[in-house]
Amino acid sequence: MTTAVEAAERSLLWSHDALGLHAIADSAGSVRLGAPGQDWDSLLPLVEVTLTGHGRTWSGERFIDSAIGGRLTHRGHETVQDEGGQCTTIRLADPVTGLAADITLRTRPGAGFLRSQVRLVNEGSAPLRLESVSTLALGGIVDAGGALDGLTLHWADNDWLAECRWRHAAFRDHIVSLNRSAHGHEGRGCFERYSQGSWSTGRHLPIAALTDQAGRAWLWQVESSAGWRYETGEREGAAYVALFGPDDAHHQWRETLEPGQEFTTVPAVLVGARAGGLDAAFGELTAYRRRTRRGHPDHTALPVIYNDYMNTLMGDPTTDKLMPLIEAAGSAGAEVFVIDAGWYDDDAQGWWDAVGAWDASASRFPGGIQQVLDAIRSHGMTPGLWLEPEVVGVRSPLARTLPDEAFFRRGGVRVTEHGRHHLDLRHPAARAHLDRVVDRIVGDWGVGYLKLDYNVNIGPGTEHGAESAGAGLLGHHRAHLDWLGSLLDRHPGLVLENCASGGLRMDHAQLAVVQLQSTSDQQDPLRYPPIAAAAATAVTPEQAAVWAYPQPHFSLDEIAFTLTGALSGRIHLSGFLDRMNAEQFELVRSAVSVYKAIRSEIPDSRPFWPLGLPSWEDTWIASGRRGDAATWLTLWRRGQANDERGGVPRPRDRGGADDSTRAFTISHLRGADLRPMLLYPATSDATALWDPAEGQLTVSLPRPDTAVLLRLGAAPTARGREA
Template identity: 45%
Template sequence: MTLTDGAFEWRLPDLHLRFEHGDRPVRLTRLSTGPDTPSALAPQEIVDVYTAGETGAGSTQAYVRSAVGSRLRYVDHTAGEAELLIRQLDAQTGLEVTSRFRSAGPGLQITQTVRNTSAAHIVLTAVTSAQFAVPLGDLDLLWGEGEWLGEGRWHQRPITEFLPDMNLDLHKHQAARGHFAVTSTGAWSSGTVLPTGVLAGADASVAWQIETTTGWHWEVSQRRDAVIVSVLGPTDLEHQFAERLAPGAEFTSVPAGLAAAEGGRDAAIGALTEYRRAIRHLRPVDAGLPVIYNDYMNTLMGDPSTEKLLPIIEAAADAGAEYFCIDAGWFAGKDEGWWCGTGEWREGEGRFTGGLISVIDAVHGTGMRAGLWLEPEVLGMNSPLAKTLPDDAFFRRFGERVIEGGKYQLDFRHPAVRAHLDDTVDRLIADYGVSFFKLDYNLNPGAGTEVDATAAGGGLLAHSRAYRDWLLAVQARHPGVLIESCSSGAMRMDYGMLSVAHLQSTSDQQDFRLYPTIAAAAPLSVLPEQAGNWAYPAESMSIEETAFAMVAGIMGRLYLSGFLDRLGGEQTGLVMEAIALHRDWRHRIAQSRPSWPLGLPAWDDEVVALVLDAGDRALLAVWSRGEAAEVALPQLRGRVLNQVYPVQLPRWTVRSDGGVPVVAVPEGPVARVFEVTPG
């Protein structure tokens, strides 16, 4: 740390930050990856704060130039090896803001803690978790959309399409007022749009993410010399959020991640990938990266029984699966629906011959470990607990319990809720030897709950934090148990959740021909080793279609499903070969960086490609869904491609054009995996 009048620096091995203050709020004026590399950022104030009494210092639609933020003045800072704290004070309101910058890999995790030092109550309505600026230039903005069955639809466009040149120099006394905003509401944090963005330039790029399972908002706005990025959790305007701060009380924003890199889009996503690895709560059991079979997708679809499961269990073990998860329906009676009856989490009457334990014993008898599906945050209206739990254990709006799809939303701030789910998890582990839980979440409760909250959005945020704490407590009690975040496919694919979960289902998409875009785009949002891509072969598939369906699983975390016991011999061989390749590569995948040699995959692209680069070697997947074509891969210039899956099917022709690999792609649906090595 160096200090001069009105400026200080924080230097880490791979990050160099410079801040300036004086008679103005603290600004981050430099962020670079080394002492001799140019800054990826332009000077910008590090935080804006909004209250019920004061919003902006001037008219604008963007979260910049807030009244409180413009009055903040430097108090002090504390620097450590991995953390920097900067304290500022608004003397008029008495609001004190502590900005926390935590080093995580090549990136920074940033939060803001707002404390009320005055004698009066103050209502906070928004605070930027992170705020920074990127110099104007030839920049592309990357942002993504998601929905059930259509996850990971990314866009890359010039920033001028969002922030046009309006000749601000002519309007010398006016600042720009517009913005391009990406906003998620409710409790599906990736249900419509994705909590990650990138500003990509030719020489330097930055990537960011917001780490919460609740509502969030990020936006880009402009000034004369830079693009401003504001990253926020829930806000009053977008999410009905407010937090009343009594004297001495404080509020901490949801975390935001920031990573900068020399180079373009893929370099920034690579840095964000390493940042994500650095913020995970890893345990020894996570290092195994096991292949998991789940009986739901295109298979039992929530209707398991002993007769259906036993042949699949044997086939999954023979194929190379290491865990076997019994999905939804295990807790419902044989002749009753289960959707509105969730919550008791006891085995369904008459569903399993010899009881559920006999099926679990069959799983364990093959050498696999057993898992079960749970939806801990919801309670079916038909459950007896709906009548015995107190009203404050549920989300409530205007005095009424929130209901969606015949289910109530539980509030994990309530001790009765946590006690019930603690008892459930502990009992299933003790009685059945469960080693894996698939935690689903199939409702979106709207703005939140008004119970013990200033506003509904604040109640939702408090619940989500309590739920995350509960997950950490479960893992502390049961360090050998793995937890998957499902959330109706990938409706909650954020690092508020994924920093504490082992695995993320990337979709509920059942059409294997639509999965390549989802699988190829997943590493923009989730680590490759957490990206649970379904591989669900079916006896109705051709040999080429079977291989096509398996490739998605190879290029992430292979999440196996399908009636494996019904496959033909050649199909079974392709399944076993894919699992063997994945198991051979999984620990290198867990160190890899993703890249996209044909550009970001569009939903209807006929050819989709993904590279997972582990340094000395890489995996390249190419899916064809259209006419035969030749595709050049200039990103892989000078490298050699060797087909490693499937080895028993025809090899695709690869030629070199001036050192650039050119792949002859047949008419689809067909797919191949290549190992990429130096030339």
């Protein structure tokens, strides 16, 4: 327990009022991050590092309590103001190994976020072999009563076709009370989540949170496509959070620093909210993501995109198939038309394991692909193409002409996964090849949109010489981001979409560079709502591409259902629009018109969830956008699934015989005199009643498997009717 004398001997190095955090050094020079008044022993060393030969002082699953972390001492700090905000660097050093650690804490006055990154330098005389390095470590987290029993843990599972599946549990369900006083030691375990291989979000999102019953929230995000891990657990009666990039135990990452060499960790961010819970924290994280990404006109223009793939051509485009779709998409109001996979396929054995050259197929486009691209432009749309740039099929000529060093290798053998090799973009031949491809497609063909897919998990990485596989993956990841940035430097109007079999590489490292993110490959419109609703936890709304694939065999309710989910983010329109009757087509066109009327307000909006983050099985799902002028609410009501649709029961929130009405509390509008306006679809029989005193909206959707977009404001800004 901290004594008054010990507390008086501490020095304040950094503080942030909005977060309620400060960094302090004790009389021995140890630096820790926490809230004022917290017990020193519950806090963590500012940086946790394990080296080969210098592990932890208490063995277990936790990566805290490192010997080096405990020895790192303060040797200086400085704070500077720049256009990005306030930047404080705290310099630490280990007297035993000569390892120096400079941690950079970046924030803005009044903002509720803290971004951290650590730079390590070997100032000693012997090589140092890194095995793990924390980017951010924070202890002393307790509930409003100063304990742990009121904390709730939130995390997100992520999978192909099932992205952004948030879960929650009491903190004590995972970190049980062990009665430390009876044993004299902390526990050995923790709650951890980490990535596996090159799909950074193939298992989980690198985002999680702790909340308490008073509405406080601590939300964190690791920004890496090349390995990440977070852990939370108990230390001296309080919770802690430690955020890491790749490490040896989980990612085969090791980095040897010769004397004078350095290494910089991946970034991470901590967001704090003193009230408002997860909604407030995700609102702050959304604002942070906007501040830290590369600027681009697409972030405010939000053009409507038609893509020929989903439930439509499915990788089989030809001139004859595309021409009627182009005309229909243009008539519906699309502004970008993307030819997805297959446009390069001239191989009788199929294209999957033969890709790499990215030349247009002569058999698919007898008049040349330029004929189709010109047709897209003639209908007022920007042409786009699909690419999978980081892979080369095993049957591609490039697999033989590019040098071995241009590919991922392990143990001296070229890595093969699902019929593909993987390029290492640190190699000049690999990068030059892709530069030629993109400059031809964009510069010569006039393509203005590239969907960049990534359909293999290549495993832990690549070994070049003595480097570890995980270090090779991190090196490629950083080279890949640099390459993406160079494309935008050379082609400033180009729009890049990030895709990895949907949302399997949906991390902020990618999204700080590219303009859009494919949220899923999910083809069942009834299973898409929980993905669409929760996508804003992983990506800003204006970057979240949600599929809307109406079909001529759909009912009007089904058409409206698939379209409604995309209206508060980015529309990825698909479907055989050319085969629809007039009534169906007008329902599509009206959705696009509504979107164009409200899209200018999306880039400044913040997400919220009146029913909480959705569960996969929920029948009612609600996703909101809080803007300066109005609040929008997307509501889905799903009925019981049936075997014909391949569904499963949805038991979690099943109502009684009549599940047609729900009430939603919208706290930030309590007391407001407003009218709920139905923006889409006009065919809905929905009704909505607002109670300003309670801040409660009661909505009825009389038919299952229907969805609506409502506007809550003083007056409508788009075509709609009072609900």
